[in-house]
Amino acid sequence: MLFPTAVPDDLSLPAVDVDRTFGAEFVDEAKRYERFFYVDWILAQIALLATLWLYARRGVAFTRESSAGPIGTGMLLGMLGLGIAWLVGIPFRVAAHWWSRRHDQTDLSYLDWIVQDWTILGAEFLSICLALLIVMGLARWLGERWWLPGAAVFVAIAALFNFVAPYLDFTTKPLDDKVLLADAARYEDELGLASIPIRVEEVSKDTDQANAYAFGLGPSRRVVFWDTMLEEPFSEGEQRVVLAHELAHHSQNHLPEGIGWFALFAVPGAWILMRATRRRGGMGSPEAVPLTLLVVVVFQLVTTPLANVISRRMEAEADWKALQVTRDPAALEQLMVGFSETGLGDPDPPDLAQLMLGTHPALADRVAMARAWSFRDSP
C-alpha cells in the first residue's frame, strides 16, 4: 500500500553523459564542492556518535543538577545531551557554512547563522522535552508496555504537525503570477486534486539556491515556492515542471504515505528503545535518557538508507507525474541543469553519498527519466 508507484516497473533509464549534459568543467567543480560536505558529514557523524557514547556513560552525573522530578530531570538530561552534541558539531557546521559562503551558495552572515543555529537548537530542546514528557510519562504509567502506545502517540503527533504546520506558517505569501496559477488549476484538474493554495517564501536575501516543497494534509495542503525559483535562470517551463512535481506529491498522497512509513519505523524503534534502556531502569527513569539519545541517533543512522530509498521513490514518482501533465521533458532536463548550477549539486554523486544523503534521485537520473519519458510517452 505504501510502496506502489506511478513509474512503470519496466522503465529503463538511458545512460546520461554527465559531462555533456551539465558541462565537464562544472561537474568537476560540483564534485569538488560536494566532496567537502561528504567528508564533513562523515566526520560530524563520527564525532556525534563518540560524544553520545560518552554521554550515555557519563551523562547520568547531571541528574544532581536537577531539583525537578524524574520527568523534569529526564528533560534536563535530554536537553543537555542535545546541547553537548550541538557543541561538538559546531566546527563541522562552521566549516560547512564557510564552504558554502566561499562558493557563494549562501549570503547568510556568520552572525545571522549563529542566531539561526541557536534558534534551531531552542526548537530542538522544546521538541525533545515534549517527546520525553510523552515517553517517560507513558513508561512510568504503563511500565515496559509503553512502546506500543508511545509509537502511536508519536505517529499521531507527526500527523497532527503535518496537518497544522501550514496554518502556523506566517512566512509565505500567496503566489501572484497569474500564468502559473492558471497552470496550477489545469494540473490540479489533470491530477484529480482540489484547488491547492500556491505560496511564495522569500529566501533570496540569504541564498541563491532554488527550491519548492509541498506540505500539509487534506484541507491544509499547500505548495510553496522559494522566490529564487521564480527568477532567472529558471524559465516558465521549468517553473511549471516544479509546480507539477509538487502537486504530484499531493495527488500521490506522499505526505500521508510518509506518515505511514514513519509509523512502520516508529513501532520497532520504540521497541528497541524499550529493550535498550531496560538495564538503566527503563524509559521511566531519567538515568536512561543519555542512553536513549545514543540509541535514537544510531537507529536513525541505520535506517537512513532505507528512508532515503523510500524518499527517492516518491520523488521519482512526482517527477514522472510532472512529466505526464506538463509533457515537457526538455524543461525537466533543463531544470535539473539549473538546479545543479544554482546549488553546485553533483549530478552524479558517489553511491555511498547517495545511500546516506540522497533524499532525491541524482540529477543525472532525473535527466535520464525525462529522456526515458520522451522515448516512451511523447506523442
Added chain:
Amino acid sequence: MAMAAVVEQRPIRLVVRDAELLRSRLTVFFRLLLAIPLFVWVALRGIAALVVAFVLWLAVLIEGTTPQSLHDFVAGYLRYATQVSAYVFLAADPYPWFRCQAEYPVDLEIDPPVRQSRWTGFFRLVLALPALLLALALGGGLMNGSSGQSWSASSGGGDENAVWYAFSSGGVAAVAAFLAWFAILARGTEPRGLRDLTAFALNYAAQAGGYLLLLTPVYPTSDPKRAEPYSDLPEHPVRIVVTDDLERPRLTVLFRLLLAIPHFVWLLLWSVAAFFAAVAAWFAALATGRVPLALHRFLAAYDRYGTHLFAYVYVVGRRFPGFTGRAGSYGVDLEIDPPERQNRWTVLFRVFLAIPALLLASALGGVALVVGVLGWWYALARGRMPEGLRNLGASCLRYSAQSYAYLFLLTARYPFAAPVLERRAEPDPSPLALPGDAF
C-alpha cells in the same frame, strides 16, 4: 540623627545617619528644581575629577600608587556626588550646597590611597564595565551619568515614553525616588524600604565610581549584606530562603536560557490558570475576607514556581527547577504563610494598590536581568557565581515574589524594598518593624 550605622569595612563605605526619615514636604515637592544648581556644579566638578583621574591613572602605571592630594580631590568629588544623589533621590533631606557636608545624613568614607596593580590599573576602564553596567541598572548616582540621560529623555518633548525612559535610565533609584516623592508628600516621612534601597544603590554606584577613578583597587560588591548596618527586614508572610551553593557547572550555564524553554511554556500555561484563580480568589476574599485555602495554595505554588524559574534563568539558582513550585524543592525558595484575614477595602482596590510595587518590581527585574547577564559570563569563566551578585539577584526576586503575592492576595502585607535578604536575629525596635510600613 541618633543612629550612625557604618557599612562593613571596605575602602569605600556608605554611612547613613538618618533614622527618623523625616522629610520637608516643601523641599521634596520642588526637589528636582532645587537640585538644578547642584547638577551644574556636580558636572563641572566631574569634569575636573575626570582630568585628575587620568593623572591618577598615569600615576598608577608609573608608581603603582596615587598621590594623596589628587586622591583626596577625586574622593571629595565622589563624596559630593553621593550627597547630591542622596538629596535628589530623596534619601537625605538637607540641602548639600556646593561642598561636601560633614555629618551629611548619607555620606561616604573613603580610605587613603594604597598600592595598586599596574595591570588592573591599565585596564581599569574595561574592568569597571560590568560594575558600571550594574550601577546603571541600580541608578544610584550622578557618577554614572544617569541623571543626564534622564533629563535628555524627558526633554525630548512629545515622547510618550519619556517617563519610562527616565526611569529605565535612572534605574531602580529613580523609580524608588519617584514612589517616595508621593509617599513623602502624603506622610512627611520616607518609607524605610525605599530609602534603604536608594542607599544601597548609592553605595554601589560610589564603589563602582571609586574603582573606575582609581581611588581603590578593590572591586565593588553588590552583596545586599552591605546594607545590613542601616537596614533590616520586617516580618513578612513571604520570605526568600537561599540554601544554594555558588558552584555553577559551565555546561548548564552555557545553555541556561535554552534549558528554561520548557519552563517558559509551562509558566505561560500556568499563568493563564493563575489569572483565573486570582480572579476567583478576589471574589472569595471580597465575600469572606479571606482567600480559600485551595486557591491560596495554588497561587502560592505559582508564585514560588516563578521565583524558582527566574532564579534559574538569572543564574541565581544552580539546579534545574521542578515544574510544581513545591515548597522546599529548590535552593532559592519562597516561604509563604497560610492565608490570613484581609481588609475588604484593600482587597477591592488591590490591583491599583499593587501598581507602585509592580513598578518597582519591574525596575528590580531590570537589575536581576543585569545580574543574570553578568553572572552568566562570570559563571561561564569561573564555574561559580559571585556571592554578592547571587544575593542581589535573590533580593530582587524576593521583592518581585512579594509584589505578586500581594497582587494575588496571598498576603495583605505590602512588599518591602530594602535589599537585605535576612532578618536580624534580634529585631531592631526601629520604625521599620511597624506593621503596614509600605515598601
